[in-house]
Amino acid sequence: MSATVAERSFTGPLAGLKVIEIGSIGPGPYCAMLLADLGADVIRIDRTSGAALVGPNADFRTEVMHRGRQSVAVDLKNPRGREVVLDLVAGADVLIEGFRPGVTERLGIGPEACAAINPRLVYGRMTGYGQDGPMAQAVGHDINYIAQSGVLALLGRNGQAPTPPLSLAGDFGGGGAVLALGIVAAVWEAQRSGLGQVIDAAMVDGSALLAAAFHGFVSAGTWDTERGTNIVDSGAPFYDAYETADARWLAVGALEAHFYADLLEILELDPAALPDQDDRSQWPGMKKTFADVVRTRTRDEWIERAAGRGCISAVLDVEESWTDPHNVARGTFVDVAGVTQPSPQPRFSRTPAYVDSAPPAPGENTRDALDGWGIPTQKIDEWEAAGAIAQTTPTPREPTQEGSAAR
Incomplete structure (x- = not known):
């Protein structure tokens, strides 16, 4: 069955968790997607103008990692833009940001400013190199981070160049998924202590963690550092x-x-x-x-x-995987507004997770989302008049199709 937003507020193991996502690319959206998939109420803070996608997509409504949440367009450089975020922080459990260290502090929405308003807030920070260290202010991409962690050197065939594994090890596995785990852990701890905390998640650190077993093998002298010569790196014929x-x-x-x-x-x-x-x-x-x-x-x-x-499997093309009988029976993939995508994982026996909506356009939900979080209409009107927020007009799209629950 398909689920409305209202229905979803009662499903998913993270139902009731309120998350602010400061719009970014890569691991931040992936982390927010994981939380939204599992029932969290996520508001994405997008730019009032100039928002762009990185990668082959040109339409925000096909950006799968933005699914399941509402978009509020805020001008963070507007003096009242900071007020918008901090008013939301007052009622939030989690904030996710992916700027370089120090940027949110300069914008007035850093950890100290947020904690002063909401001491229980879990503040998740996602960077490539971390909040400190000699490279903290360096910029990069997935390939740079997994190169730094030693992961990239392990990947590829013997005698050939290292092979980037898409953006799986840095952005998504070592970045967004590790941050999501940290957030869930910190929220759990805050229930006992009454205090939030800051999470420093770095893709260099997280990708190293993904490769924990292989770092251990190398340290123990049981792994040949010449790639493509070991049992699971394409070296073994079997x-x-x-x-x-x-x-x-x-x-x-x-x-x-x-x-x-x-x-x-x-x-x-x-x-x-x-x-x-x-x-x-x-x-x-x-x-x-x-x-x-x-x-x-x-x-x-x-x-x-x-x-x-x-011992043998067919290597399915992406399109083949969508129609594979086992994957169909399991509901591994779902069609949402005409876009085939993986369904939420893992599966829960009592609190099933849903994809309840297609990705929004930036600012599509500004007024509704703010209202839904308890912001007074008068204040919303004032922010809009001051240019601190913007409401965009949604483009008609196909309705969400059923089959979105992870069984």
Whole structure:
């Protein structure tokens, strides 16, 4: 079923949590999306003019990471813009910002100014290099942060350049997801202490944390720092992707002995004719043998042969993943206003999470959102007259389609 905003206020494990997101790009919106997906009431503070998207999208209404929340357009450089944010802070549980260190302080909405109004506020700060240290004021992108943390050096095939893993390790995993965890933890603690706190989340630190196991392996001397030579970095012949006869791909994961035995049986390879599975000196030759065999059948022919085994999967294109029977049965993806996107995760037995609305245009919800947070109409009128806020006119769009609940 689809859910209205009113219905959603009673669903999701974070229902009742009130969050202010100071508009940014990358990890900040991702963090806010995670919280909104799980039921939090999130207001996004956008610019009154000049708001822009980074990446291939040109329409805010297709920016999936902005889903599930309302947009209020505020001019933070207007003397009364600060007043707008601080009035919202008085009734908020969380504030998220992604400026360089010191910027919100200069705008008058830094941690001290907010804590003076609401001591229980959890103030989440998202940066690349952190709030202190020699590089705190440096600018960068995902690739720079994961380079700094040692993660990028681990990614890629042997003899080739390091391969950026989209923006997954820095922006989203090491950035937004880590900040979301920190926020939930700080909110939990504030329920006992009655006090909020400042969260310093840096993508260098968070991406290092994502790679905790591999830092540990290197430290223990059990991981070859020459990338593409280890068991799960494309070095092992039994853990890699192989091209099929129809120019599609198979994902092979056969680490354990019984999976490896299944793999050889599926490929019709004689174990006695192959080197030992763990003989790394023979891995390049074994990989060529596997590749030659995999190219003799189509992807779907291999999947049929491997049915019931756990060592081979089809590498699905993004569009294929949307219609895969298992993903459809699980509701892994949802269509919201014509945009296919992942559904909220994880799944909760009593408090299901929903995507209740498509992403807003900047300032689309200014007056309604402020009113919904208890701001008096007279004050809203004054702010609008002073140019501190702006209300945009929504562009008609298709209604949200059903199927948005994560089951």
